[in-house]
Amino acid sequence: MKRFLFIVTLVLCLHTAISLAARPDEMLADPMLEARAREISKELRCPVCQNQSIDDSDADLSHDLRVLVRQRLEKGDTDEQVKQSLVARYGTYVLLNPPLDNTTILLWSGPVLILIFAFLITRGFFKTAKLDTTEQDLLEEEKKRIFKMIDQEEEREEEDDK
Amino acid sequence: MKLHLLPLALFIIMIGFFVCRLSLIERGNMPRDIPSVVLNKPAPGFNLPPLLKTGLKTADFKGKVTLVNFFASWCVDCLAEHKYLTDLASKGAVLAGIDYKDTPANGQAWLAKNGNPYNVIAIDRDGHTGIDFGVYGVPETYVIDKQGIIRYKQTGAVTPEIISDKLLPLIKELNK
Numbered sequence: 001m002k003r004f005l006f007i008v009t010l011v012l013c014l015h016t017a018i019s020l021a022a023r024p025d026e027m028l029a030d031p032m033l034e035a036r037a038r039e040i041s042k043e044l045r046c047p048v049c050q051n052q053s054i055d056d057s058d059a060d061l062s063h064d065l066r067v068l069v070r071q072r073l074e075k076g077d078t079d080e081q082v083k084q085s086l087v088a089r090y091g092t093y094v095l096l097n098p099p100l101d102n103t104t105i106l107l108w109s110g111p112v113l114i115l116i117f118a119f120l121i122t123r124g125f126f127k128t129a130k131l132d133t134t135e136q137d138l139l140e141e142e143k144k145r146i147f148k149m150i151d152q153e154e155e156r157e158e159e160d161d162k
Numbered sequence: 163m164k165l166h167l168l169p170l171a172l173f174i175i176m177i178g179f180f181v182c183r184l185s186l187i188e189r190g191n192m193p194r195d196i197p198s199v200v201l202n203k204p205a206p207g208f209n210l211p212p213l214l215k216t217g218l219k220t221a222d223f224k225g226k227v228t229l230v231n232f233f234a235s236w237c238v239d240c241l242a243e244h245k246y247l248t249d250l251a252s253k254g255a256v257l258a259g260i261d262y263k264d265t266p267a268n269g270q271a272w273l274a275k276n277g278n279p280y281n282v283i284a285i286d287r288d289g290h291t292g293i294d295f296g297v298y299g300v301p302e303t304y305v306i307d308k309q310g311i312i313r314y315k316q317t318g319a320v321t322p323e324i325i326s327d328k329l330l331p332l333i334k335e336l337n338k
Contacts, residue, residue, distance in 0.1 A: 048298055064293060089200070090196060090296050091196060091197055091198070091296075103197070124168075
């Protein structure tokens, strides 16, 4: 029972932690529409606090945009139409998942480029590691020479003994 | 490959990026500026009630070059740019003010206190016209040509440099 209460309390605490900026007075009566509004809001970037979605952001403009999204949904716009209406005003900048175009090519190819770069560097490291093994080979040769010399010395000693 | 030089090389590349970015800021290209998509497009349709005397609607832009300035009584930077706008108005520029997300009483009191450089002044209480223009931080200033097309957008306060280097030449050009 204690454990159960603990979990309930934890979930409630977490809930307040993640309950987002959407204010109660913004919410739509229709739960389906409201759910769609929340999903769309999560994908729209707040132009003021630029690394938050309008769903997360407490900025006044985000509040206005959330209301706008809901008004458009109530008028019967599709999710895509709602997003495009904001793209028309603020550009693809407002999409947290921006389309691939001239301005985002570096953004999208960045991870791949970094991966290739990392691969090249790692290969570089392994190549130097190989250099180390050739040094090891030289040591082997030296060892052989040493053994040879020891053998010769022993042979000479044996001859001297005779 | 001299691998031990790699961190140094990466460091130099990184410094290179910083220098490039900082020099862009020096030239007024702020990282937080959003590339405007309303440039060279017709001004959005709107019809706003007046803050003083007459209101403002899209059709009013026809036939003259207009500077549309979004401001608010609660906005600190707006006060900073106010004297430069007054200056600009005295040089004959047509200024249309839009009081953004403000109460009429506050807006009117602000103008009474600081002076009114605007030829017409409207109020956008819910901020929807601002959103249609792509406003995300007042003050913002738009230059609209005789055909009602947006030709320039300034996010943040105008400075004497912006007025002399950009706004005045552009107004002159568009008035030809």
